[in-house]
Amino acid sequence: MNIKLHKSALKNNCSITITGSKSESNRLLLLQALYPEICVDNISNSDDSKVMQNALQTESGVIDVHHAGTAMRFLTAYFAIQKGRDILLTGSSRMQERPIKVLVDALNQLGADISYSKKEGCPPIKIKGEELVEHKVTLKANVSSQYISALLLIAPKLKNGLQLTLDGDITSIPYIEMTLSLLNQIGVDTQFKDNIIVVKPFADKLEPKTIVVESDWSSASYFFSIIALSEVGTQITLTAYKQDSLQGDSALVKIYKNFGVETVYKDNAITIKKVDNSQPTTINFDLKDSPDIAQTIAVTCFGMGIACNLKGLHTLKIKETDRLEALKNELEKLGAKVEVTNDSLYLHTSKKINENISIATYNDHRMAMAFAPLALKMTLQIEDANVVSKSYPTFWNNLEALDFEISR
Structure with missing residues (x-):
């Protein structure tokens, strides 16, 4: 039109x-999928957040995120730790040109099983859910903060948590701090000091909690x-x-x-x-x-x-x-x-x-x-x-x- x-x-x-903020909503939707005791109010009515909600309810098969870049990054990390589930994650023609290699490499270093079904370094990607036991990874600090946040959001569910080292000058620090703050709000212990972010494992069941976006x-x-x-x-x-x-x-x-x-x-x-x-x-x-x-x-x-x-x-x-x-x-x-x-x-x-x-x-x-x-x-x-x-x-x-x- x-x-x-x-x-x-x-x-x-x-x-x-x-x-509601798309950035906060998509982070909280992923955390809610990991910790169902969380209730989220004022969720964004954006297409991107609807894509996130629908995808997180999918057990297996093909998930198409269309143009939703945040959803592509966050869901890649989420499905990487869903042991026993196989997903093909794809998107629009433009999404299939957008890089995701930095995140896929980091997840595979942690023990994930992710491969490309078409072009190396870009979606669509095949994800076989695994338990990730490695806990140390390094990224260039100037990459999209969404790669960093994707790793941080799943970190509390990793057996040994995560130690993420950022090499160089960091881009979009507020988005990283947003992710850490939301983790802290649900009780996860985090530390961000001298380009190193540590997220402790958090296997506990949460007390029911409502977070307003x-x-x-x-x-x-x-x-x-x-x-x-x-x-x-x-x-x-x-x-x-x-x-x-x-x-x-x-x-x-x-x-x-x-x-x-x-x-x-x-x-x-x-x-x-x-x-x-x-x-x-x-x-x-x-x-x-x-x-x-x-x-x-x-x-x-x-x-x-x-x-x-x-x-x-x-x-x-x-x-x-x-x-x-x-x-x-x-x-x-x-x-x-x-x-x-x-x-x-x-x-x-x-x-x-x-x-x-x-x-x-x-x-x-x-x-x-x-x-x-x-x-x-x-x-x-x-x-x-x-x-x-x-x-x-x-x-x-x-x-x-x-x-x-x-x-x-």
């Missing part, structure tokens, strides 16, 4: 409820962008968020101060308000701890006529699409000048925005949502708009609640 976003004026002082900060980013592109005094309230968030993308609060956006916490909600029209000519951010908000920030800067230099983006090359090239392509259609490397994006200052451009989304939910706030500036089309269901199925409905005019 392609949609047209007409140039819109934002309704002021609205409230939006955002679905915080709403998704990545999804909130699009509303921060909307407020940044709005008039002074405009505000939106978003629920449910907390100040001591486990999510790295909560860095939005600090980052968007640069764009005149103030955030106030109250009663498990945040109110974001445009308080200042003054703006920098150029901003510089290292997003290695929160790469998923890079697209939102780049589009915000373009809409405000600000140059931006974003670094720490090497993991974006292997997402649903090559997000750096996709951003460059679509921003340049709108009139921007963009330079990208393997881990950075530089957007030159641009005062002119081309009207009625059709934005390609590349099977990437974040491409669709990141460009949507530009409808406050001009009319544009979004191709394959249903792609937002991967993480935020009600996104277009929520924009309409803010008085965005959308032709479907």
